[in-house]
Every structure is written in C-alpha cells, then in structure tokens.
Amino acid sequence: MLTAIIIVAVVVVLILWIISVQRKFVNAEELTKNAMSQIGVQQSSRWDALTGLVELLKSYNEHEYRTLKDVIASRSSINANSTAAEAQAQEDLITSTMSRISAVVEQYPNLKSDAMYMKTMDSVNTYENQVRMSRMTYNDTVTRYNRLIRQIPDSIVAGMFRFTEKQYLKENTAKSDMPSLKI
Numbered sequence: 001m002l003t004a005i006i007i008v009a010v011v012v013v014l015i016l017w018i019i020s021v022q023r024k025f026v027n028a029e030e031l032t033k034n035a036m037s038q039i040g041v042q043q044s045s046r047w048d049a050l051t052g053l054v055e056l057l058k059s060y061n062e063h064e065y066r067t068l069k070d071v072i073a074s075r076s077s078i079n080a081n082s083t084a085a086e087a088q089a090q091e092d093l094i095t096s097t098m099s100r101i102s103a104v105v106e107q108y109p110n111l112k113s114d115a116m117y118m119k120t121m122d123s124v125n126t127y128e129n130q131v132r133m134s135r136m137t138y139n140d141t142v143t144r145y146n147r148l149i150r151q152i153p154d155s156i157v158a159g160m161f162r163f164t165e166k167q168y169l170k171e172n173t174a175k176s177d178m179p180s181l182k183i
Helices: 002-057 062-073 084-107 115-150 154-160 173-177
Strands: none
Touching: 002 062, 002 084, 002 115, 002 154, 062 084, 084 115, 115 154
C-alpha cells in the first residue's frame, strides 16, 4: 500500500513538473512571437515613411518613382509567425529601397532642402531606430527561449512537445556601407 502511494505521488509530481515546464516553454515561445510581431509593426511604419519619400520623388524622377512604387507594392508583412529569414528579407528590401532613394536625392540636390523631405527622413530615421531596438529585443527573447529548451532536464520536455530552437536575426553587413541619408 505504501509503495503504491509513493509511486502515485512520484507520478503526480512528474506530471505536474512536465505541465509546469511545458507552460514555461509556451510562455517563452509567445514572447518570441510577440517580439517578431513588433519588428513587423516597426517595419510597416518605416515602409509608410518610405512611401511618403517615394511620393516626393514623383515630381523629380517619374521612372524611379514607378520602380520604387513597384518595390514597395511587393513587400510582405511580418507577423508573429514570421521567421527570422522572412524578417531579414524585408530588411534587405528596405535597405535596397533606401539606397535607391539616396541615389535619386543625390541627383536632385534641391530635394534635400525640401522641408517635407527633411521631415519624412526624420521619421524614417526614427523608425529605423525602433526597428533596431525591436530586433535586439527579438534576439534577446530568442536567446532566453533557446536556453530554456536546451537545458537539461527541461530539454526532455521540449523534445516531447517538439519545441525547437528559433533562429536569430543577423546583422546586415551591407548596412554599414550604406550611404548616409542625413542632410
């Protein structure tokens, strides 16, 4: 009788531990999804600002305007279920668009002095900083999540419930070579 009680108690404690660990993983995974979603929100705001810049370019260079409009139309949104690769692809598209805008601005120096251009560039720079902070938050959240699922004994439960490692966002080395868009 005592042996049966001990076995039941051990099984109950083991089940409670598994439930607790699974809940911890779900919480950590939701935090990573939230962090990715925040990147999407910030990128969307930055796309809106870039759309404003492209509208300003319309009166200066119609060809570039149409090309950039097509690029902006081809963007995809980043949400909680997006991967690090999808977020990076959007970041690369934004970088490419910014480089093209910069090239047009260099061709038309009086565009640099346009008050609307300066205001829009300020907002682009603000959104750029917010995206940078969101990316840092995502990577920090992924670090905590990946540590949780790799540490023994919790890794056993992670394997049982198929929690897998998340990918980090990589820093774009091309961005360090990007020309400054500030006046």
